[in-house]
Amino acid sequence: xxxxxxxxxxxxxxxxxxxxxxxxxxxxxxxxxxxxxxxxxxxxxxxxxxxxxxxxxxxxxxxxxxxxxxxxxxxxxxxxxxxxxxxxxxxxxxxxxxxxxxxxxxxxxxxxxxxxxxxxxxxxxxxxxxxxxxxxxxxxxxxxxxxxxxxxxxxxxxxxxxxxxxxxxxxxxxxxxxxxxxxxxxxxxxxxxxxxxxxxxxxxxxxxxxxxxxxxxxxxxxxxxxxxxxxxxxxxxxxxxxxxxxxxxxxxxxxxxxxxxxxxxxxxxxxxxxxxxxxxxxxxxxxxxxxxxxxxxxxxxxxxxxxxxxxxxxxxxxxxxxxxxxxxxxxxxxxxxxxxxxxxxxxxxxxxxxxxxxxxxxxxxxxxxxxxxxx
Ligand SMILES: *Cc1c(COP(=O)(O)O)cnc(C)c1O
Numbered sequence: 251x252x253x254x255x256x257x258x259x260x261x262x263x264x265x266x267x268x269x270x271x272x273x274x275x276x277x278x279x280x281x282x283x284x285x286x287x288x289x290x291x292x293x294x295x296x297x298x299x300x301x302x303x304x305x306x307x308x309x310x311x312x313x314x315x316x317x318x319x320x321x322x323x324x325x326x327x328x329x330x331x332x333x334x335x336x337x338x339x340x341x342x343x344x345x346x347x348x349x350x351x352x353x354x355x356x357x358x359x360x361x362x363x364x365x366x367x368x369x370x371x372x373x374x375x376x377x378x379x380x381x382x383x384x385x386x387x388x389x390x391x392x393x394x395x396x397x398x399x400x401x402x403x404x405x406x407x408x409x410x411x412x413x414x415x416x417x418x419x420x421x422x423x424x425x426x427x428x429x430x431x432x433x434x435x436x437x438x439x440x441x442x443x444x445x446x447x448x449x450x451x452x453x454x455x456x457x458x459x460x461x462x463x464x465x466x467x468x469x470x471x472x473x474x475x476x477x478x479x480x481x482x483x484x485x486x487x488x489x490x491x492x493x494x495x496x497x498x499x500x501x502x503x504x505x506x507x508x509x510x511x512x513x514x515x516x517x518x519x520x521x522x523x524x525x526x527x528x529x530x531x532x533x534x535x536x537x538x539x540x541x542x543x544x545x546x547x548x549x550x551x552x553x554x555x556x557x558x559x560x561x562x563x564x565x566x567x568x569x570x571x572x573x574x575x576x577x578x579x580x581x582x583x584x585x586x587x588x589x590x591x592x593x594x595x596x597x598x599x600x601x602x603x604x605x606x607x608x609x610x611x612x613x614x615x616x617x618x619x620x621x622x623x624x625x
Pocket of ligand 1: 304305306307330334376404438
């Protein structure tokens with residue numbers, strides 16, 4: 251069986267885990283956490299990076315730092331994971347879903363402005379499959395209406411838009427290091443803060459409402475409870491695992507891109523023949539091969555393809571059920587404008603096996619199976 255995903259492991263993970271244990275420091279913010287934060291700050295030219303317990307809690311931190319008030323609204327796509335929405339709900343905001351564009355499955359930037367009301371406070375964009383949203387347009391709208399922008403870049407680590415790393419363009423960026431993502435620590439994530447005004451509040455929020463971070467830097471002589479907070483620090487054990495991955499980030503990225511490109515080349519003739527639709531990577535976007543998907547003609551065809559592949563030992567999977575049609579989506583949000591692509595295109599999308607270390611042989615099995623389905 252060719253799995254849809256295999257969690258990444260580069261070989262140095264055990265050694266770093268052992269080192270973390272020997273350091274006698276396994277709670278948060280030790281050597282490995284600091285190394286990971288600094289690596290990301292340098293590599294992505296990020297003002298500040300804080301490891302978190304998940305991509306979801308990074309999003310939670312971002313929405314809490316936005317300080318929404320009762321009745322405030324947040325604009326976001328419906329074609330996304332529940333975390334994008336549930337973080338805004340935690341922050342106290344109402345959800346306003348807008349349609350996606352079919353070429354990238356990202357929020358349609360041309361439909362955002364019409365969804366803005368006097369209560370709109372933020373836009374949460376999702377860089378689906380590690381391909382950037384049209385950020386110049388989105389940032390220009392946000393500036394004009396004085397809105398915060400949160401980038402759900404859970405899938406976008408190592409991707410960029412016009413030379414800027416995803417996660418560093420809006421006010422906040424959120425990464426995920428879940429085992430299904432390109433770089434992993436089991437469960438984990440990171441918050442990228444692009445405006446230094448939020449640094450201190452973020453540290454307090456992450457450290458149970460205390461000014462402990464300031465205390466460790468020697469800026470106060472004892473630490474105390476100063477504000478609302480929660481616990482968002484991952485263990486050093488998780489950070490040690492991630493450190494091994496970050497050190498091999500280019501190797502992992504290159505390996506994934508190689509598989510992605512092979513799929514692309516193999517399925518281009520199917521697209522030319524009008525049988526499937528392949529993803530688009532717009533000009534100026536550099537992607538990280540987080541995902542390879544194709545779109546079938548219909549839901550029925552997709553169901554048939556998935557079971558055909560399964561019979562041949564290939565695990566292919568569909569993706570999100572649009573949030574606006576889910577029970578919690580109905581409760582917390584509304585869809586603005588027409589749902590032209592969100593439901594129709596999510597029904598047709600299928601993801602193929604893609605992970606660090608996928609062998610050429612397995613990749614060819616996937617390619618052959620898809621091609622024979624369409625032959
Ligand atoms: C994976 C993912 C998340 C959640 O990340 P976790 O680390 O699993 O909490 C949020 N948004 C998107 C778009 C994701 O793909």
